[in-house]
Amino acid sequence: MARTDSPIPTDCTRKPMSTTPSFDQITPPTDGARIRKDDDALHVPDRPIIPFIEGDGIGPDIWAAAQNVFDSAVHHAYDGDREIVWMEVFAGGKAQDEYNEWLPQDTLTAIEEYLVAIKGPLTTPVGGGIRSLNVALRQQLDLFACVRPVRHFEGVPSPVSEPELVDMTIFRENSEDIYAGIEYREGSPENEKIKRFLIDEMGADTIRFPDSTAIGVKPISEEGTKRLVRSAIDYAIERGHDSVTLVHKGNIMKFTEGAFRDWGYEVAKEDYDAEDLDGGPWQVITTDDGREIIVKDVIADAMLQQILTRPNEYDLIATMNLNGDYISDALAAQVGGIGIAPGANINYNTGLALFEATHGTAPKYAGMDKVNPSSVILSGEMMFRYMGWDKAADLIIEGLETTIKQKRVTYDFERNMENATLLKCSEFGEAIVENMG
Numbered sequence: 001m002a003r004t005d006s007p008i009p010t011d012c013t014r015k016p017m018s019t020t021p022s023f024d025q026i027t028p029p030t031d032g033a034r035i036r037k038d039d040d041a042l043h044v045p046d047r048p049i050i051p052f053i054e055g056d057g058i059g060p061d062i063w064a065a066a067q068n069v070f071d072s073a074v075h076h077a078y079d080g081d082r083e084i085v086w087m088e089v090f091a092g093g094k095a096q097d098e099y100n101e102w103l104p105q106d107t108l109t110a111i112e113e114y115l116v117a118i119k120g121p122l123t124t125p126v127g128g129g130i131r132s133l134n135v136a137l138r139q140q141l142d143l144f145a146c147v148r149p150v151r152h153f154e155g156v157p158s159p160v161s162e163p164e165l166v167d168m169t170i171f172r173e174n175s176e177d178i179y180a181g182i183e184y185r186e187g188s189p190e191n192e193k194i195k196r197f198l199i200d201e202m203g204a205d206t207i208r209f210p211d212s213t214a215i216g217v218k219p220i221s222e223e224g225t226k227r228l229v230r231s232a233i234d235y236a237i238e239r240g241h242d243s244v245t246l247v248h249k250g251n252i253m254k255f256t257e258g259a260f261r262d263w264g265y266e267v268a269k270e271d272y273d274a275e276d277l278d279g280g281p282w283q284v285i286t287t288d289d290g291r292e293i294i295v296k297d298v299i300a301d302a303m304l305q306q307i308l309t310r311p312n313e314y315d316l317i318a319t320m321n322l323n324g325d326y327i328s329d330a331l332a333a334q335v336g337g338i339g340i341a342p343g344a345n346i347n348y349n350t351g352l353a354l355f356e357a358t359h360g361t362a363p364k365y366a367g368m369d370k371v372n373p374s375s376v377i378l379s380g381e382m383m384f385r386y387m388g389w390d391k392a393a394d395l396i397i398e399g400l401e402t403t404i405k406q407k408r409v410t411y412d413f414e415r416n417m418e419n420a421t422l423l424k425c426s427e428f429g430e431a432i433v434e435n436m437g
């Protein structure tokens, strides 16, 4: 049985609202209009204002190549009747320069007001310094689903023998888990306090080295789990997928990851009238048009083996934040690497969506015009589909597929391909444009 509240249908005909949000330092463009959502539909004007964050490290290189592809795809698809009105907003290094802050309020306001945005990667130091700006954006905007489709493009070199069998979409819970940042440094008074509480009051007797232990907390909630699993099931219903796999390590983390599994099955039963498959716990949902969607579960370590040995048995994956982070890079490697792995951070209730590449800032390649821009380009392709601009999205896929088949590729593919032509990041973007339609 299908719920009706998402994925969000689009309506490209309605007139935009006229109110303009106020900013400290940004002047919004006057020649575009806002995307907005009401009555569960996304309303996209012909000249939508879309905020973008260029990103750190390789961000400026891949953004320049991608923006060229996006503008060309829209122009080719709609012959000048539609156009993206880009609005730069700041986070990371560039925000330090512009605002002397890592994540200015202007940026959060812009994404909230304009509803659909796209970003490049942002740097996060390990072991100290600022907490992740990527995670902060997801948490502060409550973008609870990180949606990462992974599939193979013909001709892309891969470390596995049948990469074409990989066609999965990861729904990674984006707002909870150890990413909540509740952790206490070894030796700090807070750490001591929490350790004493655990040992003296809660009877914890398995902290192996209590005098030198850092502590982290892993919050997993019923609400957080259920809204994520609901989004995955709705997506499966809407797009014709045949299974949703709940991935967890519930045998060890019984009350967090184990509860994720149980709450996931509860959603299937309570919201979609699912029935036990062969006595359970697997569930089967029958959609309004008579299709069957299996909701099943796999333990996370086994899943990392299964995606290599039986990739064709998996379709949509719903999992918690850390598992999703690991699985998305591992799966991306099977289809050619994180240079070609797109993603989106979405709140399916509010419609707010921030599209972004799966990879990071790859600092050793920054400014070299070298890396593969496909990840952010395909994130834009997802963005166009989300907006209902499928013709532009189709042109991007056509341009990318043809360019790869011509063996004109960036270093990451060229090093593993016979007789390929090595292109710079910008040249690869231009080749995609040449090959559109």
Ligand SMILES: NC(=O)C1=CN([C@@H]2O[C@H](COP(=O)(O)OP(=O)(O)OC[C@H]3O[C@@H](n4cnc5c(N)ncnc54)[C@H](OP(=O)(O)O)[C@@H]3O)[C@@H](O)[C@H]2O)C=CC1
Residues within 6 Å of the ligand: 058, 062, 120, 121, 122, 123, 124, 125, 134, 337, 338, 339, 356, 357, 358, 359, 360, 361, 362, 363, 371, 372, 373, 375, 412
């Ligand atoms: N969402 C985000 O903004 C994310 C940010 N980060 C942050 O990025 C920084 C660097 O992280 P790091 O762990 O080095 O991971 P990265 O993803 O930045 O890079 C790791 C490796 O992946 C390959 N790679 C990455 N991007 C591309 C690309 N576009 N084209 C081709 N190959 C690519 C390169 O491999 P090779 O050298 O083998 O070719 C690169 O050395 C950290 O601060 C991290 O926190 C990390 C992940 C996501």
Ligand SMILES: O=C(O)CCC(=O)C(=O)O
Residues within 6 Å of the ligand: 122, 123, 124, 132, 133, 134, 135, 325, 358
């Ligand atoms: O925020 C970061 O630095 C890492 C994020 C990350 O790895 C991801 O989004 O997959």
Ligand SMILES: [Mg+2]
Residues within 6 Å of the ligand: 325, 326, 329, 358
């Ligand atoms: Mg990651």
